[in-house]
Amino acid sequence: MEQRYFEDVEPGDEFSLPWRPDRAQVVAFRAAGNPETAERPDRFTDDEAAKQIGMPKAIVPGAFALCMATRVVTDWMGAYGTLHSIDVDFRRPMLHEDALNILALVTDTLEDGGRPTVKLDVYFENERGERPVQGTALVELPRKL
Amino acid sequence: MTTEQAPVFEYDASAIGVEVEVGSAEILPDRVAQYLVATGETNPLYTDEAAAAAGPHGGLTVPPGILQTLSIAGGPTAKVKFGNTAFHSGQRMEVLGQIRPGDTIHVSSDVKEVYAKTGRTGTMVFEVRRNRFRNQHGDVVAVSEQAMVHRQTAPREA
Incomplete structure (x- = not known):
């Protein structure tokens, strides 16, 4: 370095x-905090859940962007x-x-x-x-x- | 002459500045590994024990961002009543110390402030929550702030 x-x-x-x-990265990011809920389908992991709030597909958590x-x-x-x-x-x-x-x-x-x-x-x-x-x-x- | 009216919103002002313990978490190696995979970190300070030992911190440290992954549920809220939607509008992190693998991080939170802004697209009400992260020695290793914005959006046409 x-x-x-x-x-x-x-x-x-x-x-x-x-x-x-991608989804795998988002799941890994969430697993760092709580492996039990990392794959829970919601707007961050599931396209259909994201569409329900008006997004075209799953979105990236803001905290992940900060990291x-x-x-x-x-x-x-x-x-x-x-x-x-x-x-x-x-x-x-x-x-x-x-x-x-x-x-x-x-x-x-x-x-x-x-x-x-x-x-x-x-x-x-x-x-x-x-x-x-x-x-x-x-x-x-x-x-x- | 027109008079600009202040936006009308309600919140629980008694929650402002009241720090509450919201939980603790151990920085476990497998959690760190997940974080490194997620972010693609290859920094030897986090990944190479020998290089880290020879570096400025005398051993492996953990990226401060891992604090952003901790599940912090049940913290204080100002119960803002405004608009029909709320979303995460910003995040800030102040890094004050090193985090080590195996550390236990205690989290306390308060509502820092609630304020309104009115711009082109209307009024937005911001609620800023502040989290303090202390290690097992009582040292504050980081402070983060999370801003949620509440606003009124137009109903969608069927």
């Missing part, structure tokens, strides 16, 4: 991860980076099998109380040209010695 250093980061830097969520955004940021920062916070707003539903791209954009680098801190925008894009998820993250990176 590559280590990211504060000195090497500039506003405008961008990175991304493609993601095609994927977290993964993208923590992969980028490296082992000695620290994720302080991350937040996301859910603008549109994400459907199973959507071709998503999770993107992060450095918006600022600053000394926050002497801590080398990076602000990021994080957002998801789908194949319909929408941004179903938008948010921000705050990361502290090590300095080069």
Whole structure:
């Protein structure tokens, strides 16, 4: 895993991860919390249940999207980076099998109380040209010695 | 001249800021494995015992996102009465410490706030619930906030 250093980061830097969520991933995600209810048919696992609330097919839990955004940021920062916070707003539903791209954009680098801190925008894009998820993250990176 | 009217909604204000213990969960290895599969995590801090031992935390840690999977039922609610539909509109996580495999996480929750916003598409009422996650040593390892939005949607035509 590559280590990211504060000195090497500039506003405008961008990175991304493609993601095609499916039912198996959603079930595994839910099983991490409660294996007994992971496969329960509902809007997150069952197309018919999702259609009953007006969705074309099963949708991805919002908490799962937060966790994927977290993964993208923590992969980028490296082992000695620290994720302080991350937040996301859910603008549109994400459907199973959507071709998503999770993107992060450095918006600022600053000394926050002497801590080398990076602000990021994080957002998801789908194949319909929408941004179903938008948010921000705050990361502290090590300095080069 | 028109006067803008404040949206009318009801909620239980006595629930605001009242922290309630809602349960605990052990971070079991098989649950961690499920999480790593779901998210495709390959970070050696979470997956490689030797690499993690040589890293900044001196051993394996668990992605903080696993806290988002914990079933937290029966927590406090402000019982918002507004509109005919509610959905999850946002999630925030502040990471304050490391989570280790085998940790026991105790969860307490409160309703942080209830507020209304009126925009192009009408009025929405937000209820923000805050969860604090403490480990078996009493350290707060994370705080998360979950926003639910209540709104009125037009009835569908048959």
